[in-house]
Amino acid sequence: MTAIQTNPVVRLEIASQPELLAGARALIAAMAQRCGFNEIMCGQISLAVDEALCNIIKHGYNCREDERIWISISITETEPKSIKIIIEDTADQIEVSEIRSRDLDDVRPGGLGVHIIKEIMDVVEYEHRQPRGMRLTLIKTNKPSQARENKEQKT
Amino acid sequence: MTAIQTNPVVRLEIASQPELLAGARALIAAMAQRCGFNEIMCGQISLAVDEALCNIIKHGYNCREDERIWISISITETEPKSIKIIIEDTADQIEVSEIRSRDLDDVRPGGLGVHIIKEIMDVVEYEHRQPRGMRLTLIKTNKPSQARENKEQKT
């Protein structure tokens, strides 16, 4: 599925509380920086993770604050460096095809999170965990020369 | 032992690599901020944790980079808010009395970490974990009015 074989160097477990997003973002941004991403990209990668965590809190756990979310982070040692972030929960499993943002032209509050995640990350893969919950795999590779190309292909 | 009964809201597991200290600091600073500490204090609390992690990497694991360190963070819900940080490893157990900094007047490189941790945190407790490794409990309470007093008592 992915070319990255490194063991996760960092694992974070947080309660499903909006107040903890800031801590998760700070950790992700610092790890992205270790991967050589510039400040704007570090901010965007932590935004993508923030959006995924928000969705788990809102949709997966219906805003219950006593549930758990696990985030594991690995960084490849070889160039071009990649950061891989796996986010897991124990929420009800839903069809992966139901996870999608609204049509961007139909402007209304909400419905942007999944779009933001997909715009920022190179790989965005939702799947069912065993025995329960969802797993989201996010990968971003730090290829300065190809960054532009990727973006153009995508849009 | 401690008055704080809250379950940890955040658990972090990192490999014993100096490159990961920045991520741990960023997380701790963001959590300390949730606890209402000002910017200087958030920086000092993450410095205390950084020093404890450095010691585990250097002395506990003899700079082996494939070992693990666990950090759990809890914050009290009631005023005055406290942050409690528990740091655990699986290194060889040593006598708690051996964990102490050099005499500050005997200026030479090193030998300051434990002193810094004790200056910053209100509670600093080392103990043996079962079945192996060490556990360090750090607590800092956000009592603006008493902060000065505590410091004066200590020095």
Added chain:
Amino acid sequence: MSNTQQLEIFIESEGDAKIVRPVGDIDLSGAPALRQQISQAQQEHPTRLIVDLSGVPYMDSSGLATLVEAMQIARRNDALLIICSLQDKVRSIFEIARLDMVFKIAQSREDAISM
């Protein structure tokens, strides 16, 4: 280490414009407070509502949703909603969400007032 900030929200007036100025990160934990302050400012039916983001280093889609809702309410009230003084990182999320063309965005607060 971290320049994440606990959100504070200031309400200011200039002529017939009401200005809502949040300072800090706007995420799922901060967006409800912003929503509440904007809604309160809107209840006074100002002809011009300015959201000054100069003090916001970070916003996620919860913040965007709050602003889209505020814009829709402003339209119903025949009021003008202007967002101003975006930091680069926040501007980039408006662009990713393709909302940079949907909102009236001013460079500075002065521009927002005279727009």
Added chain:
Amino acid sequence: MSNTQQLEIFIESEGDAKIVRPVGDIDLSGAPALRQQISQAQQEHPTRLIVDLSGVPYMDSSGLATLVEAMQIARRNDALLIICSLQDKVRSIFEIARLDMVFKIAQSREDAISM
């Protein structure tokens, strides 16, 4: 989100002074590079070695140990080691470690040169 920086170290000269200017956090992962750069600057036997910390938002005891070692080497070489332009957060750790009285510390690089 985070203003942690990957460490970069610049070596500059001004008159007979050598200036080592690290930019970024100095922790256990960055201290060895600082040690190596200072030691290299010391091998040229400057009469005055200035460590300009204006670009250092964070330092832990690994950084302090590096500076203490540099000071001891400077003493043996009859050279002057001056540290300048500490940010508040970094100054507070010098104070906690009671090293603020041990090092020669200047407010600015100009002061360090004319000291």
